[in-house]
Amino acid sequence: MRGLALALSWLTVLPVRTGAPDARTAAAAIRWAPLVGGLLGAAAGGIVLGLTALGVVPLVAGLLAVGFLALATRGMHLDGLADTADGLGCYGPPERALAVMRDGGAGPFGVVALVVVLGVQAAALATVPDPLLVALAAAAGRAGFAWVCRRGVPAARPGGLGATVAGSQPWWVPALWWTALAGAGFALAGVRGVLAVVLGAGLVALLSWHTARRFGGMTGDVLGAATELATTVALVLLTTGR
Template identity: 40%
Template sequence: MPDEPSRVSGARAAWRLAVGTFTVFPVRPVDVDRAVAGRAMSLAPFVGVLLGLAAAVVLEAAGAVSGSPLLGAVLAVGALAWLTRALHLDGLADLADGLGSGKPADGALDVMKRSDIGPFGVVTLVIVLLVQVAVLSRDDTAAWVALVAAVATGRLAVTWACREGVPAARPTGLGALVAGTVRRGAAITVTLATAAVVVVLALVAAAGPSLLDYCWPFDLRSTFGYTSYSGVAPYSELTYGYSVDAGPRPAGLLHHLSDDPYLITAAGLLLAMAAGLGAAALLRRRAVRRLGGVTGDVLGALVETATTVTLLAAVVLV
């Protein structure tokens, strides 16, 4: 017999709903109402931080073991898709097909409900995944914290999409459950808290050591006998017994304003998060006007849009 919904406190129920909605990890069923749903959507960015850290470990570890930043980026993006059951990518593809169909709201919603993926969805997925991999494959010690910030921002976009005044496109489904459940004050508070977490991680990244130096019991670089791409001399690594020097990485825009790595990393990531949220807000506005409100697919598309734009902005700024 399926598990009966458990009666737990509102905070625990909200956390279980947030984890169950945004990750692949199973949770015990809980009684859910719109109050619990609102709390869960407010907790979404913190689930994003945990997902981002898990993907960042894959990024750093795979890059250190293989000596290839590109392979690390591919595996990190793949791990993130697995940890989220690829639901957000599916939502992005469905929304692209729905908006690209040119049909009225009802027809576009019907297109989004189909199990197959059309040409608009395929092209959008390919572009988004390629952009994410390309950005994360850069030879930079700040790549891991940019990934964490981007993943958290993607879920923060959902928090804002569920604020009061944003309608649901359908009377049923995830969108109907969570639309309009988050108060503006709660969204602002969660945004500030998420930004504070990112700033702390940015300061850690700016200190120089790789993420693995904080969470790994041994040095993968010395173990496998080469200098990692995230070591002291970026863009220079020892591969198969000879040195490959690709030269210095082009400085981000903020490097022209300051030489302080702590200020550059923290300010750059905060600006990148703002850019991601702005892009998600524009897409949300388009979806509401076109479809009449938000759906689960729209929320998934907002996650991937905010994540990708945040990564793009980070590589330009930091």
């Protein structure tokens, strides 16, 4: 349970006290991340459902739910998305890209990535006011953490979250999560639910491969980018045909 407590402390604003984590607890926290994501997604879906029931315009409700998720996660995943986009968009060797990512400001690639992802998420949430489906998408996005942290992928730089969890996960951990979530997706939304998980997983795999080549390994920013992109793809697939 220390791993779950650490996952809640890392991935939410909940005041969970864990102390300094060791490598084993940090690895366990990554494995618990999809459950934490599912809880956050269910809360966001509940916000949309409640606000639309009160007569709030669906898109406004979706935007407010996106804002809730940003606050509930300290904006950490969004910051990772913006930094990763800026790092991938710059020229030069891996050291140059990592330096750009360490810069506190958001560059043009980061801003565009944030605008597109947040806009798509808000529109999708407005279309799918179902807490279970939103929970599925958010959990599938966090399952990508374990793939980015799989064994064989080193940390791109010393220190930070990336170095703490790099190479900590066997490949079958994300595979099991994605398989279980695909089954849940089929139960909730049929083939669309399966595709939402599978395409999100494919995007995470592609991002992890490319960033490992570009940066020389993984970083904590890549974790944030992976979850935001996979969650967005899953939400889009779940809105298709509705």
